[in-house]
Amino acid sequence: MPPRERATSLKDIAQALDVSYSLVSKVMGGNMGNTRARPEVVQAIQAKAREMNYQPHPLAGALKRGRKGAVGVLIHAMGEEGTEIASNLLRGISAGFDEHRLRLWLRFFESDDEFLEHFDKRARYDMDGVIVAGIAHPATFELIKKLHASGLPVVSVLEGSVIPEVANVMPDVQHQGYLATDHLLASGCKRIAHLVTTSAADPETSRRYRGFLAAHTRHGISPDPDLIFRAPNYKLSSGEEAVRQWLAQGLQFDGIVAQSDHQAIGAIHELLRRGIRVPDAVRVVGVDDSPLCLASPVPLTSVTAEWVTVGRHAADMITAEIDGERPASLMIAPHLVVRRSSTLQPQP
Amino acid sequence: MPPRERATSLKDIAQALDVSYSLVSKVMGGNMGNTRARPEVVQAIQAKAREMNYQPHPLAGALKRGRKGAVGVLIHAMGEEGTEIASNLLRGISAGFDEHRLRLWLRFFESDDEFLEHFDKRARYDMDGVIVAGIAHPATFELIKKLHASGLPVVSVLEGSVIPEVANVMPDVQHQGYLATDHLLASGCKRIAHLVTTSAADPETSRRYRGFLAAHTRHGISPDPDLIFRAPNYKLSSGEEAVRQWLAQGLQFDGIVAQSDHQAIGAIHELLRRGIRVPDAVRVVGVDDSPLCLASPVPLTSVTAEWVTVGRHAADMITAEIDGERPASLMIAPHLVVRRSSTLQPQP
């Protein structure tokens, strides 16, 4: 195995052109300060850099700037397994850092405890910032507040931007609920059942539910309150349980808007077990457009969550935050992916 | 937001104890060279470091050692979506780096092209090593050979350690096939159908198939060659197609060993559509123990792939490789997770 060639450094370029390497640094960094170099020198430097395939050493700059070169990513139980939410989010974050040519090290924490245990001892001196993603428990808010108060740059990826000082990026969940419901109403459903999933006591706090209501308003239809099932979580079992309850109460319904693909598939399982055909008798829509949609007994129509895009923005935002800027919060627009579970004619 | 406190540096400790910071560096690094400091000084330094909560700056050491602080991770289409293979592998890699207190930056590449496009220009001067994971296409081997020849440390995560000079870590796929088959034979199956998935012309090259054969040998049963289906991929459709073909040929079978959870679930879908009950008439086992197992119409028995553990070892190995060592290749032992698809009495 041959020895690896050394990468080009600022000094190599400076030497080749017989200028100081400070000048080269300024030109390459686009940060001239007082310096007003002659255009021909600037161009010569840029040309030489390209010729010698110069790549700035990622560690050196960060060290000089006082960076640690690390961003922690704390991912709470996020969506159900199999939805690849965490994976897509990380992919987006990683791509975002790459775009900035930033070399930020992702450290994954799977639990608050794991994170907090190390926070005072290590993490807070060990990283430049944190991205906190996941289900918005009250405990999560406390954690974010504490991090923010400690002076560590934080970006959150949570439903509902509840801490105004902390920049947040999320899929637009209200629009998810709207798109799913609008799709069923537009295709003729009259009585749509809905699974509301929220940790709060009041279902009204669910943004997807608000989207569900908004779509009904637009179509001039009033939803039946009895068809709103308070789901304890996003799992398959919630979907099964919802269908059991609606049927036990003798309710009629021709559509189901779930709040996760798991819930939707659980509902489909239960419907099929009862001999109720999907989509012929009941049309079903999930949320996440996860790989599970195709594993479902009937391919599942779903609304995307755009986690890769969310991750990209989270990376941009934490970078800006670390640079001392104040990035604004964002909502990412979802779209509908129609499959057989919601279409009366089989898809081609 | 209060200004962040500065982290303790070597100099802070040296100043507090009135020793040189070179000495502190040597003590903290456990790298004394010629230096033979008095034990009391060493202990005083260690105590002070703990007291002042010293955390070595991750960038400084790497810069000094000539590291780039980055490891590329090239993940080929790996398993089907929804299995979270990539996610688990990354989680393991990340945890492995953390354990070494290494700050290595993961850069994900989703395709060879994406990777190669940047390789000569950037990547090879830009990172300390690469982990290549995925399906072992001939093209992948070429890529790994090229990387290795270029002098860049490489660790592969591929089925079959085909390049002896390159350290490889993988789940023990032969043992996966063995465990799945042994489980069905031990519980009374006599005629087990199998999906062989291999890019090679000869099914014998499939290690899972060899495990399948080994289990039969152990139980003194000869498998029926007609029940071996050559699957083109690991998707649901392969499982459906296999069942259709076996039934069309009028073959009898009481068990199916698939080579992925998707294949197994596809087979279950097709069996149920034909009114063949699972597990009563046919018992089914998948591979990966992915979240899909619980989304299956009948909860799926599966063999684990231990991707997190594989990732941890991949991190250890690339680190050793970068440090100039020659780590040995590894196979990680799987285990069986029994669910309803393979048990005649329903699980409690």
Add this chain to the structure above:
DNA sequence: CTGAAAGCGCTTACAG
């Protein structure tokens, strides 16, 4: 036995 000094590759306030 211990420390001063050079240097990893970069940035930037400052002097000329």
Add this chain to the structure above:
DNA sequence: CTGAAAGCGCTTACAG
């Protein structure tokens, strides 16, 4: 208009 110099936090060959 340009460059010499100090310094980010560390490591290590070398001098005392």
